[in-house]
Amino acid sequence: MTILSIFSLQQIRQINCNKMKSLLFSVTIILSLAQVYVFGGKDGPIAGGISKTSPDNFHLVIPTMIALEREMDEKMNSPFIHRVNKIKDLKTQVVAGIRYYVKFDFGRTSCLKNATTADGISQCNDVTKIRKCEADIWEQAWLDKRDLLNFKCNK
Numbered sequence: 001m002t003i004l005s006i007f008s009l010q011q012i013r014q015i016n017c018n019k020m021k022s023l024l025f026s027v028t029i030i031l032s033l034a035q036v037y038v039f040g041g042k043d044g045p046i047a048g049g050i051s052k053t054s055p056d057n058f059h060l061v062i063p064t065m066i067a068l069e070r071e072m073d074e075k076m077n078s079p080f081i082h083r084v085n086k087i088k089d090l091k092t093q094v095v096a097g098i099r100y101y102v103k104f105d106f107g108r109t110s111c112l113k114n115a116t117t118a119d120g121i122s123q124c125n126d127v128t129k130i131r132k133c134e135a136d137i138w139e140q141a142w143l144d145k146r147d148l149l150n151f152k153c154n155k
Contacts, residue, residue, distance in 0.1 A: 050101065053090040061090055061100050064139050068148050070121075072106065072135065073113075075151055081111040085127045097140035099149075106133040106153060 053060070065084045073082045089103040107127030116124060136150035 048093065048095060050091050050093045053092055058087045058090055061087065061102060061137075064100065064137055064146055065102065065104070065135075067146050068135070068137060071148050072133070072151050076106075076108075076153070078108065079112055079114070080108045081113055081116055081121060081124050082106050082108050082131075083124060083127055085130060088132075095138075097138055097143075097145075100135070100137040100139065102135045102137065104133055104135070105130045107131070 062084075065087070069082075069084055072084075076082050083106070085105040085107040087102060087104045091101040093099040093101070108129040108131075109124040110126050110128070111121070111124035131153040133151065133153040135148060138147045138149055139145070
């Protein structure tokens with residue numbers, strides 16, 4: 001064997017090694033995607049993915065909604081107090097806490113903001129003039145932290 005033929009064999013081995021790495025990488029990606037589809041894509045949750053929540057579990061978000069109700073009310077630009085009336089849809093995502101995507105009815109009461117104390121808000125239950133709203137909330141319960149990331153209502 002000459003040096004030239006040894007060099008050529010090493011090149012061939014290197015090329016075959018690179019092709020093998022590429023093939024293994026491709027197979028790994030395909031198997032990973034198949035696993036997501038089979039075990040989590042269609043009927044089950046995907047880690048870190050958004051999951052639809054059953055109406056039977058809407059009560060789980062109520063304490064969070066109540067805690068942020070005043071902040072959402074301030075964004076309404078109205079002299080009247082608004083209250084969360086009914087949760088219509090809820091999706092959750094586990095991301096360093098729980099992120100809630102909530103669709104709900106937000107109703108105006110007859111109580112004026114400047115004439116009602118914080119303690120008196122619980123008496124403002126005469127909800128009228130319902131607006132359909134959506135909120136994106138991130139909660140880290142262990143830190144007692146809730147952030148209203150997005151809030152909007154129909155006109």
